[in-house]
Amino acid sequence: MIGAPEGLWATARSSHDPWRPAERRRERPERRRERPERRRERPERRRVASGVQTGRRRYHRNVADTPELQAPLIHARGLTKCFGTFTAVDGIDFDVAPGEAFGFLGPNGAGKTSTMRMIGTVSPVTSGELTVFGLDPARDGARIRARLGVVPQADTLDNELSVLENLLIYGRYFGLSWSESRRRAKELLEFVQLTERSNDKVEPLSGGMKRRLVIARSLINEPSLLLLDEPTTGLDPQARHLLWDRLYRLKQRGVTLCLTTHYMDEAEQLCDRLVVMDQAKIVAEGSPRQLIDKYVTKEVLELRFNRADNETDDSAHLGNRLEGLAERVEQLPDRVLAYTADGEAASAKAHERGLRPASVLVRRSSLEDVFLRLTGRSLVE
Amino acid sequence: MVLGVRLGRPGAVASRRSLRFLEHNLLVFRRGWFNYLLAGISQPFLYLIAMGIGLGLYVNRNGGLPGGVPYLDYIAPALLVTQAMMAAAFESAWPIMAKIRWDKTYEAALNTPLETMDLLLGDLMWIAFRTTLLSVLFLAVIVALGAAASPLVVLAVPVAVLTALAFAAPIMAFTATQDGDGGLNAVFRFGITPLFLFSGTFFPIEKLPPFLQPVAWVTPLYHGVAAARALALGQVEPVGMTVHLAAIAFVFLVGIVAGRIALTRRLVV
Numbered sequence: 001m002i003g004a005p006e007g008l009w010a011t012a013r014s015s016h017d018p019w020r021p022a023e024r025r026r027e028r029p030e031r032r033r034e035r036p037e038r039r040r041e042r043p044e045r046r047r048v049a050s051g052v053q054t055g056r057r058r059y060h061r062n063v064a065d066t067p068e069l070q071a072p073l074i075h076a077r078g079l080t081k082c083f084g085t086f087t088a089v090d091g092i093d094f095d096v097a098p099g100e101a102f103g104f105l106g107p108n109g110a111g112k113t114s115t116m117r118m119i120g121t122v123s124p125v126t127s128g129e130l131t132v133f134g135l136d137p138a139r140d141g142a143r144i145r146a147r148l149g150v151v152p153q154a155d156t157l158d159n160e161l162s163v164l165e166n167l168l169i170y171g172r173y174f175g176l177s178w179s180e181s182r183r184r185a186k187e188l189l190e191f192v193q194l195t196e197r198s199n200d201k202v203e204p205l206s207g208g209m210k211r212r213l214v215i216a217r218s219l220i221n222e223p224s225l226l227l228l229d230e231p232t233t234g235l236d237p238q239a240r241h242l243l244w245d246r247l248y249r250l251k252q253r254g255v256t257l258c259l260t261t262h263y264m265d266e267a268e269q270l271c272d273r274l275v276v277m278d279q280a281k282i283v284a285e286g287s288p289r290q291l292i293d294k295y296v297t298k299e300v301l302e303l304r305f306n307r308a309d310n311e312t313d314d315s316a317h318l319g320n321r322l323e324g325l326a327e328r329v330e331q332l333p334d335r336v337l338a339y340t341a342d343g344e345a346a347s348a349k350a351h352e353r354g355l356r357p358a359s360v361l362v363r364r365s366s367l368e369d370v371f372l373r374l375t376g377r378s379l380v381e
Numbered sequence: 382m383v384l385g386v387r388l389g390r391p392g393a394v395a396s397r398r399s400l401r402f403l404e405h406n407l408l409v410f411r412r413g414w415f416n417y418l419l420a421g422i423s424q425p426f427l428y429l430i431a432m433g434i435g436l437g438l439y440v441n442r443n444g445g446l447p448g449g450v451p452y453l454d455y456i457a458p459a460l461l462v463t464q465a466m467m468a469a470a471f472e473s474a475w476p477i478m479a480k481i482r483w484d485k486t487y488e489a490a491l492n493t494p495l496e497t498m499d500l501l502l503g504d505l506m507w508i509a510f511r512t513t514l515l516s517v518l519f520l521a522v523i524v525a526l527g528a529a530a531s532p533l534v535v536l537a538v539p540v541a542v543l544t545a546l547a548f549a550a551p552i553m554a555f556t557a558t559q560d561g562d563g564g565l566n567a568v569f570r571f572g573i574t575p576l577f578l579f580s581g582t583f584f585p586i587e588k589l590p591p592f593l594q595p596v597a598w599v600t601p602l603y604h605g606v607a608a609a610r611a612l613a614l615g616q617v618e619p620v621g622m623t624v625h626l627a628a629i630a631f632v633f634l635v636g637i638v639a640g641r642i643a644l645t646r647r648l649v650v
Contacts, residue, residue: 083650122491123650142494156489160409169408172401173493221493 078128088114090280101257106277112260149223164198174221188216208239228259264367299343303357402503425522457528458613465512469545473552512545531615544605550636557643
């Protein structure tokens with residue numbers, strides 16, 4: 001965050017980012033076409049950025065290697081939130097380290113938003129321990145929020161103001177001068193590719209644009225910690241990928257990301273580490289890879305059967321025929337998942353046993369499989 | 382204002398952060414100020430000509446008011462106060478509901494260093510600003526129509542603004558407890574409109590049925606109207622004036638405390 005000489009939100013980023021998945025890479029040429037003037041203006045920055053991992057080294061130097069920042073940014077022990085008799089968050093423990101992308105994964109109603117609101121100091125902690133930047137939310141709420149960026153679940157943009165004005169006034173809330181607020185607002189609109197819409201009203205913007213604007217707004221105070229509550233819910237795939245790309249860039253500039261999602265792919269794409277929440281509790285913790293290694297097999301064989309077959313072949317019977325086929329078998333309403341180290345071999349074995357599925361798919365295990373396993377919807381343990 | 386902050390957050394002085402929230406309103410106002418001022422100048426003309434001059438013709442002919450005060454002079458300061466009150470009541474109902482529930486302006490602001498008290502005070506300052514504009518325009522119309530006996534009428538403007546705030550703060554508190562605008566409609570139908578008509582605006586409250594007179598007495602509008610009228614007619618009694626102003630200020634401060642409690646309950650959950 002600190003001391004990036006060419007401006008914090010400068011857009012130059014390596015296109016050989018090893019993180020970047022294929023879809024994103026395909027988007028690149030288009031973006032280049034959109035901003036030729038920027039590349040002409042600052043060729044030296046482009047050169048630096050296309051060198052290996054300049055951005056990442058900067059983050060290491062500024063954040064991770066500074067001793068006083070080694071302490072967790074967020075620290076929670078036995079964190080609990082009750083609304084009357086309803087317990088939304090039930091004694092959860094977690095730490096978020098500086099510079100990491102940390103996720104809360106879980107279905108709706110798991111307690112993710114309540115947790116985020118407590119971290120954002122807008123919801124009082126019922127019991128347990130919570131510190132943000134080492135400060136107590138109950139006492140130092142304003143000081144914490146001054147260093148925090150928040151992207152709430154529902155858009156809270158001001159429809160009576162223009163795109164640019166939304167950012168300007170937000171900067172004022174943080175105590176920036178008008179001129180500084182304007183400078184940052186313009187940079188941020190560039191960063192989220194909304195410069196052309198600066199003077200438009202907010203209302204006619206698409207869902208993806210509004211989301212990007214909310215993210216730009218959350219960055220006006222140059223936060224070191226960004227809280228994102230379901231950042232891509234309701235967006236089309238293209239808008240999601242663009243948003244993910246921006247979040248990557250922020251992470252690589254050393255911004256700590258803390259996000260909730262109920263999309264498994266989003267968690268896999270964005271999070272270094274995550275906790276799986278279900279019914280107000282944390283049921284597992286680790287990196288996406290660790291969770292997959294720990295809770296599921298390397299591959300999954302997905303079998304879909306025709307409706308008619310299923311009716312003749314009742315589920316118990318089907319379960320018997322699948323037994324021993326794989327380490328574990330999940331029977332879902334629409335398909336059967338067989339967890340195994342070798343999907344092809346299991347597929348062949350199923351064929352030998354006379355199973356004739358309508359479709360067969362062998363894929364790598366994902367967090368979705370982890371979640372299925374953890375939330376107790378398993379057929380065979 | 383300073384007093385209000387002291388009440389809400391012990392030891393704190395008037396917060397610069399609430400001024401930042403006031404700026405939000407001013408930024409929005411940049412788009413609509415012309416129409417607002419146009420309405421602000423045409424309303425008093427219509428009212429004063431229809432009621433003060435038109436209706437006044439008959440009132441004055443039938444023996445008139447005690448002391449031979451022309452009807453126009455009698456209702457002009459009262460209307461100045463009531464229109465500020467009506468504007469403030471409106472501003473603290475639907476626009477506040479929008480900020481809490483429909484547009485979530487408050488929610489967005491609370492993710493910054495601002496706190497509920499800053500929002501409450503920022504919006505009250507905003508209402509003070511708008512009612513000051515309206516009242517100054519009204520005063521200009523009064524002077525133009527020659528409807529003020531005393532130069533003290535100028536002081537009717539701060540009286541009107543204070544009365545407006547004494548309505549704004551408790552209505553904001555009420556709005557914060559509501560989920561829809563049904564309750565707000567009821568406040569206007571059964572609260573604001575009757576007060577407008579029966580707080581001594583158009584006729585002395587002594588003409589009300591005896592059981593209604595104490596009701597008029599406890600509403601801040603009656604005190605605002607009486608104080609503004611005394612100033613405009615140049616008939617100021619120190620004791621009466623002190624009682625009027627104290628009554629208005631009391632309701633205002635109670636409203637701030639109630640508003641703080643209600644908004645915190647609503648927004649900080």
